[in-house]
Amino acid sequence: MGFGSGPKTTHTGKCSTCLMKMISKVGFGDDLCADDSVLPLDVKHAWNKSTGGTVAFINQDETAEEDLQNNSTKFPSQAGAKHREHTSEMQCVHHKKLTTGTCKEVQSQILQQLDIEPDRPIGYGAFGVVWSVTDPRDGKRVALKKMPNVFQNLVSCKRVFRELKMLCFFKHDNVLSALDILQPPHIDYFEEIYVVTELMQSDLHKIIVSPQPLSSDHVKVFLYQILRGLKYLHSAGILHRDIKPGNLLVNSNCVLKICDFGLARVEELDESRHMTQEVVTQYYRAPEILMGSRHYSNAIDIWSVGCIFAELLGRRILFQAQSPIQQLDLITDLLGTPSLEAMRTACEGAKAHILRGPHKQPSLPVLYTLSSQATHEAVHLLCRMLVFDPSKRISAKDALAHPYLDEGRLRYHTCMCKCCFSTSTGRVYTSDFEPITNPKFDDTFEKNLSSVRQVKEIIHQFILEQQKGNRVPLCINPQSAAFKSFISSTVAQPSEMPPSPLVWE
Template identity: 75%
Template sequence: MIVFYIYVGLKYLHSGRILHRDIKPGNLLVNSNCVLKICDFGLARVEEPDENRHMTQEVVTQYYRSPELLMGAKHYTSSVDVWSVGCIFAELLGRRILFQAQTPIQQLELITDLLGTPCLEDMKHACEGARSHMLRRPQKPPSLAALYTLSSQATHEAVHLLSQMLVFNPDKRISCTDALSHPYLDEGRLRYHSCMCRCCHSTPAGRHYVSDFEPIIIQPFDDYYEKEFSSIHQVKERLHKFILERSAGSNRVPLCINPHSAAFKSFASSTVAHPSELPPSPHQWE
């Protein structure tokens, strides 16, 4: 069920051209009903269609970082999130981190121990130095059969789905849409839409299901407003304006910073109002 929920969330994000870039257990919030939400979008960005434009390489927590990122890819896609889900899936099965190394190079060694040495085509997104390093290393055969030893829950269908997530070449890695159609997730999907979802409804004649089990973003996310910012001061100014507009006509204090805090002086240099300039409130700092 957890993997099903992650893929539902990622399918929605990816349909809006949003890359999370830090999928890991700590960024997955799960309640007692096993309903999951993805959090912490601090490293998220809009997908870059121009392959000639370089993207940040130091993203995703190392244990869940895809091979192309470890090998210095200057451009990548939403498949980096899919790799992270594969690592989490294996961790759920085996109750331990699948690839746990001290350095990125050691991380890559652990990956090749399982997947084998990649061919040149599978390393086409890597930087020249990483390719040369990999070619100098002794050839390793794939050992995907080891995934069956993760636990008794590592069934044929589970390993088949996992092996499609943990693919060295990002172009050959399974997508969120295809993963949700995999037989292994059928049970989770059926269980969710039979008794837990709010999109389907029950009638005396039986359960009525929606036509699209996993909705997508109709209008892709547009980050046009972020492109206007060129300094921290501009961000603070826009944030202050946004808060004031939302709190117009209300007696609530829109923003109040403790004037005695160490960070107040630098924060006050922006256009955020001083507490003395704001309307009184019982929640103000004493």
């Protein structure tokens, strides 16, 4: 996997002033994309071609397609295992309301609604299952996220609706967003949601644990993209709350996207409002969460990025402990005993645990031993991220301005990004390398959600509103070879989930 896939660019006077300064500083110039020091990454595809039946296309004229979209609410797709035995009957019944033809003619009309055929699962999370599928409209491979058991309770409903709205809100190259949402069934059968997103070949966890060498340039361009995406999320007022290597998707050109917003929420500015501690995989959990803080900020995401940065450098988890207490002890082994001011939001039991132990001095120089790539600039930036006091932790915006990332920025915008483009006379660069969003993500809709039925109706209508346009809507194909496996696939089991946060006495 190399950087970019386009032709080598020639830099001219059209380059922005700041990028030209970076080019001059690092001395890459015209040979940037052909730099032999950047080894390609051998990313294994996470899917195989489908062994199921091929989806057949039936030619449709514009009128038929328009009628199909206008009547889409009456076409139930198969969203739940409990309905799959009655697929043909259900579809025929609802079509009979629209036509006077025979049942055989009705079944023929069913085929005119293009189906999407699941191939195989590629990921399991706490709140969803991801499959690789083929979009029959253009033949492209995409990812299909299945959100099962959506309407079990009000909390689950709100969380799914929040994630769904976020995926439709995001417009950033380093943040995964929704390309489409599958046609919902009639509301009486509406139990699951299916979201189509871009399919990425791998993730940062798989790359880190692989034997594939990672150059300093790889580390810089990965870290740059993580922070670039995080700056965008934080500008929208969103805390991701589960930044980890497995939630950082990577394609064959080293383009990275932040994914999995099942735990994401809008930042709570009122410090008197309690926030859940059931967030962030333990190895990447910030000390304020480990110590029972009832309120936290987007600084928890920066801590997670710091842990990942160290993991990219050393190819091993920085704080790998068996329990939250051991996790906290490993952190203080590196950073030293925190001050009372740094622990001001911690619960009393956590403070007592720290104060009972021996006073520890910082041992930050050990970070230089992570690898030969742990240069002074790298360790300096890492230390700005791994700060015990969240109020003193560097922000995504300030981290992006650190000189360590100059080369990562240059490489990304020279041959990887979509915001800059090449012309016959040279590369034209965007005026804003790290864009933010305005306005922020609005979560006020959650305040008026009071019942499962109400949320179900609102989500159903929201999905239908996303279907507007010229594209033919999609639904699950119950005739596909993988249908039974797809329907029965579930979210991660409790034993596969990260340990819960410690409850301090």
